[in-house]
Amino acid sequence: MSEPDRHERLVEDLAGRLAPVRRLGPPGRRAFLWCVAALALGLLVLPFADMSALHVRLSVPDLRLSAFGAVLTAAAAAVAAFQTSVPGRSRAWAWLPLPALALWLGASGLGCLRAWLAPASGIAGGEEMRGCFVFLMAVSLPLSALLVLMLRRACPLRPNLTAALAGLAAAAGAAALLVPLHPHDATATDLAVHACAVLLVIGLNGLLGGRLLDGSVR
Amino acid sequence: MAALAHPFPMPGPSAPRRDALPAMPARHATGPGEAHLSAAMRAAQDGDAAAYSHVLRACVPMIAGIARRQGVRGAAVDDVVQETLLTVHRARATYDPARPFLPWLRAIAQRRSVDALRRHGRRPREVHDPAALEDQVDAGSEPGQALEDAQEAREREARLARAVARLPAGQRQAVEHLALAERSLAETAALTGRSKGALKVNLHRALKALRAALTSDKDGRDV
Numbered sequence: 001m002s003e004p005d006r007h008e009r010l011v012e013d014l015a016g017r018l019a020p021v022r023r024l025g026p027p028g029r030r031a032f033l034w035c036v037a038a039l040a041l042g043l044l045v046l047p048f049a050d051m052s053a054l055h056v057r058l059s060v061p062d063l064r065l066s067a068f069g070a071v072l073t074a075a076a077a078a079v080a081a082f083q084t085s086v087p088g089r090s091r092a093w094a095w096l097p098l099p100a101l102a103l104w105l106g107a108s109g110l111g112c113l114r115a116w117l118a119p120a121s122g123i124a125g126g127e128e129m130r131g132c133f134v135f136l137m138a139v140s141l142p143l144s145a146l147l148v149l150m151l152r153r154a155c156p157l158r159p160n161l162t163a164a165l166a167g168l169a170a171a172a173g174a175a176a177l178l179v180p181l182h183p184h185d186a187t188a189t190d191l192a193v194h195a196c197a198v199l200l201v202i203g204l205n206g207l208l209g210g211r212l213l214d215g216s217v218r
Numbered sequence: 219m220a221a222l223a224h225p226f227p228m229p230g231p232s233a234p235r236r237d238a239l240p241a242m243p244a245r246h247a248t249g250p251g252e253a254h255l256s257a258a259m260r261a262a263q264d265g266d267a268a269a270y271s272h273v274l275r276a277c278v279p280m281i282a283g284i285a286r287r288q289g290v291r292g293a294a295v296d297d298v299v300q301e302t303l304l305t306v307h308r309a310r311a312t313y314d315p316a317r318p319f320l321p322w323l324r325a326i327a328q329r330r331s332v333d334a335l336r337r338h339g340r341r342p343r344e345v346h347d348p349a350a351l352e353d354q355v356d357a358g359s360e361p362g363q364a365l366e367d368a369q370e371a372r373e374r375e376a377r378l379a380r381a382v383a384r385l386p387a388g389q390r391q392a393v394e395h396l397a398l399a400e401r402s403l404a405e406t407a408a409l410t411g412r413s414k415g416a417l418k419v420n421l422h423r424a425l426k427a428l429r430a431a432l433t434s435d436k437d438g439r440d441v
Contacts, residue, residue, distance in 0.1 A: 007299055010405060011274040014307045020265035021311040086312050087329075088322035155309030157329040 024154055027082035027089070034078050034150060038143055038173045042180075045139075049180035057179075062110035069104030070176040076100045077169035081147065084162045085154035085213075094161055097168055104172065108191050129193045132178065136197035139174035140167075144201065148209045159213035160206050167205025171198040252318050260315040274303055280320075281327045288331035294338055300405045301330040307408075374432075381431040382424075389424035392417050 024030070057063045076097040083093035147166040156162035175194060255273055262270035278299055285298040305326050313322050382393055395406040396417065403414045410417070 006296065006401075007278050007303070008275075010300055010303055010408075011271055011278075013409065014274060014303065015267045015271040018262065018265060018267045018270050021263050023263055023314065024312050026314075086314075087309055087325040088317070089325075153311070155305065155312045155326075157325060 024086070027086055028079060030150060031075070031078040031082045034082075034147055034169070035075055037146055038074065038177070041139065041142065042177045045177055045181060051180075054180045062107045065107035066104060066110075067176060067179045069100055069107050070172045070179070072100035073097050073104045073172035074169050074176055077165050077172060078147065081151060081162050081165035081169055082154070084158060084165060085151045085156040087155055087157055091158070091161075094165060097165070097172075101168070101172075104175075108194070133193050133197050135178055135181065136171065136174045136194065137201070139177055140170045140197070140201040143170035143173045144205050144209065148205070148212055151209075151213055156213045159209075159211075163209030163213055164202050164206035166209055167202035168198075170205065171201035174201070252320055256315055256319040259310070259313050259319050263310055263313065263315075274306070277303065277306065277323060280323065284324055284327040285331045285334070288328060288335065290331050290334050294334050297402050298327065298330050298334045300402055301333070302327045304404050304408050305330060377432060378428070381428050384431070385424050385427060388412070388416070388420045389427065392420035393424045393428070396421050 058067065076099075080093045080096040083089045083096075084091065144166060147170060148163065151162060151166060175198065255276060258266075258269040258273045258276075262273055281299045281302045282295050285295045285302075290298050302323075306323065309326065313319065382390055385393065391410055391412075392406070395401045395410065396403065401409070403417055406412075406417055407414050412420070
C-alpha cells in the first residue's frame with residue numbers, strides 16, 4: 001500500500017467514525033473543580049479536627065505560612081497539571097507551583113528549629129509520625145485518582161510530567177488537609193516523614209499515572 | 219453549524235467522494251489558512267465528517283513537514299503522520315476554537331516526531347519490520363536456497379499463506395496488519411479496536427506458531 005493511500009485510508013476511517021465531542025473546559029476551571037472536590041474531602045475530615053489546637057497552631061507564623069504554602073502548592077500544581085495536559089500550551093506552566101512549593105518547604109523547614117527554639121513544643125512520637133504518613137498516603141490516593149481521571153479526558157503529550165504535577169497537587173492537598181488533624185508541631189523528623197510521603201506520592205503518580213495518561217493518548 | 223455547512227473543499231483532482239464538497243476558493247490555493255482550519259476543526263468537534271476529513275487531509279503535508287524539521291527521515295515520516303492523525307482524533311475535544319489551530323497541531327506532531335526518533339533509536343528492527351518476519355520464516359530453511367530457486371520461494375510463500383490462514387483470528391489480524399501491511403501499532407490498534415499490548419502478544423504468538431508450522435512442514439517434506 002502506498003503512503004498517500006495509507007494516509008487516505010486512515011483519514012477516511014477516522015472521519016467515518018467521527019462522533020461529536022464535548023469541548024474540554026478551560027484548564028483553570030477544571031483545576032478549580034478539582035480543588036473544590038479536595039475541599040469537600042476536607043469537610044469530611046473537619047469533624048475530627050481539634051479546632052482549638054488548630055487555632056493555636058495557625059497563630060504561629062511559620063505553621064500558618066506552611067499551611068498556606070501547602071494549599072497554594074496544591075492549587076498551582078493542579079493548574080499546571082491541567083495546562084500541560086492540553087496540546088499547544090506552554091511547557092513553562094510546569095514551573096507554576098515552584099514559588100508556592102518553596103514557601104511550603106521553607107516555612108516547614110523552620111519547624112526543624114522548633115526543638116531548639118521552643119523546647120516546650122509538642123514533639124511527634126513514632127506512632128504519631130506513622131499516623132501522619134498513613135494519612136498523607138491515604139488522602140493522596142483519592143485526590144490523585146480523581147486528578148488522573150480528569151486529566152485522562154485531555155491529551156497529555158508529556159504524560160510523566162503531567163502525572164508528576166498531579167502527584168504534587170495531590171500530596172500538597174493531602175498535607176493541607178492534614179493541618180487541622182496534625183497532633184503535634186513540625187520537627188525535622190516530622191518534616192522528613194512528610195517529605196518522604198510527598199516524594200513517594202509524586203513518584204508513584206509519575207510512574208503509574210504517567211502510564212495511565214500515556215494510554216489515554218495512544 | 220449552519221454557517222459552516224460544507225464549506226471545506228477536498229484537495230487534489232481525485233475522483234468525487236461520497237462527501238464531496240464545493241471547490242476551494244482561489245484565496246486558499248496555496249493551502250488552507252489558520253482561520254479556515256480552526257473553523258473546520260470546530261465543525262469537526264460538532265460531528266461534521268466532511269469538515270473533519272478536510273482538516274485531516276490538510277494536516278498530512280504539514281505534519282510531514284514538522285516531522286522532517288524535527289529530524290525524522292524516510293518511512294518514519296509517514297509513521298509520524300499516522301500517529302499524529304490518530305492523536306489528533308483522540309485529542310480533538312481538547313482543541314479550543316478560540317485559540318489558533320496550528321500551534322495545537324504542531325505540539326502533537328512535534329511530540330510524535332520525538333517519540334519516533336526515540337523509538338527508532340532504540341529498536342531499528344522491531345517486530346513489525348517485515349524483514350523480522352522473514353527472519354522468523356527463514357530460520358527454518360537453509361540460507362540462500364530460497365533466493366536461488368524461484369519455485370522454492372513460491373512454495374514457501376504458499377506455505378506461509380496457508381500457515382497464516384490457519385492462525386486464530388486475533389493472531390492472523392496482528393500478522394496481516396503489522397507484518398504484511400506494515401501498519402504501525404497505533405494504527406492497527408485504532409483499526410482493530412485491540413490494545414497495543416494485545417497486538418504485540420498476538421504478533422509474538424503468531425510468529426512462534428508460524429515458525430513451528432513452517433519448520434514442521436519442512437521436516438515433513440524432508441522425511
